[in-house]
Amino acid sequence: MIIAVSGKGGVGKTAFTTLLIKALSKKTNNILVVDADPDSNLPETLGVEVEKTVGDIREELKKIIERCGEIPGGMSKLDFLKSKIYEILVETDNYDLLVMGRPEGSGCYCSVNNWLRQIIDNLSGYYDYVVIDTEAGLEHLSRRTTQNVDVMIVVTDPTKRGLGTAKRIKKLANELDVKFKDIYVVANKVKEEDKEIIKKYADELGLNLIGILPYNKEIAEYDLKGIPLWNLPEDNEVYKEVEKIVNRIIK
Numbered sequence: 001m002i003i004a005v006s007g008k009g010g011v012g013k014t015a016f017t018t019l020l021i022k023a024l025s026k027k028t029n030n031i032l033v034v035d036a037d038p039d040s041n042l043p044e045t046l047g048v049e050v051e052k053t054v055g056d057i058r059e060e061l062k063k064i065i066e067r068c069g070e071i072p073g074g075m076s077k078l079d080f081l082k083s084k085i086y087e088i089l090v091e092t093d094n095y096d097l098l099v100m101g102r103p104e105g106s107g108c109y110c111s112v113n114n115w116l117r118q119i120i121d122n123l124s125g126y127y128d129y130v131v132i133d134t135e136a137g138l139e140h141l142s143r144r145t146t147q148n149v150d151v152m153i154v155v156t157d158p159t160k161r162g163l164g165t166a167k168r169i170k171k172l173a174n175e176l177d178v179k180f181k182d183i184y185v186v187a188n189k190v191k192e193e194d195k196e197i198i199k200k201y202a203d204e205l206g207l208n209l210i211g212i213l214p215y216n217k218e219i220a221e222y223d224l225k226g227i228p229l230w231n232l233p234e235d236n237e238v239y240k241e242v243e244k245i246v247n248r249i250i251k
């Protein structure tokens with residue numbers, strides 16, 4: 001099952017994704033995590049060191065081709081990319097992590113980008129769950145990098161406008177004919193007294209609100225001090241809510 005997390009910047013995508021992976025890893029460790037946000041900080045919130053990104057590999061290949069024309073030793077470009085992807089995959093006890101890094105360039109890079117997508121699609125097949133922290137905005141939808149997603153989770157701040165954005169993502173996905181089995185909305189940083197109004201707005205917009213996460217001082221403090229959110233205690237109120245969301249999604 002491929003789960004993508006999207007939403008505007010700053011709404012809590014990365015925080016949510018981190019806790020989602022933590023909750024999911026209680027069920028299986030056959031999880032591939034893809035950090036697809038160029039502005040990424042998922043490795044930090046997971047507490048993992050990452051040396052190289054897929055973007056770095058693309059640059060490496062470009063430099064070799066510019067310098068030598070071909071890959072020395074007669075290796076094909078596809079095999080080169082494949083071996084490099086396996087090299088940069090970070091394996092932990094709970095999941096494997098791939099960081100995309102800088103976004104794909106345009107123009108003659110096309111075939112390289114297609115190969116990379118193919119390799120990552122292939123790799124995904126080996127896992128029970130693939131969790132993608134996407135970049136803010138909707139570009140990844142129009143570029144169709146999020147094509148084969150089963151579940152799209154849109155994280156939003158607790159505002160009518162935020163829920164409107166979630167609605168737009170849903171609409172755009174339909175227009176682009178991107179096939180998700182389910183699109184869910186998670187409202188984050190919600191004050192207790194605002195829960196009902198958020199539910200009402202979501203209802204009016206026809207959104208499938210799958211969870212409401214409270215504003216939580218412990219999360220703010222961890223991020224302030226640079227402590228990985230992965231280390232949040234399991235009785236943290238937001239983590240407990242995310243556990244429930246995971247159970248609703250994977251049933």
Ligand SMILES: Nc1ncnc2c1ncn2[C@@H]1O[C@H](COP(=O)(O)OP(=O)(O)O)[C@@H](O)[C@H]1O
Nearest residue numbers: 009010011012013014015189214215216220223
């Ligand atoms: N439930 C929450 N309670 C308190 N602070 C939160 C919560 N969720 C996220 N934050 C804070 O909001 C900021 C943005 O979160 P982040 O996950 O980096 O957003 P995004 O990935 O969408 O840009 C961070 O400083 C984080 O600590």
Ligand SMILES: [Mg+2]
Nearest residue numbers: 013014037041
């Ligand atoms: Mg983020």
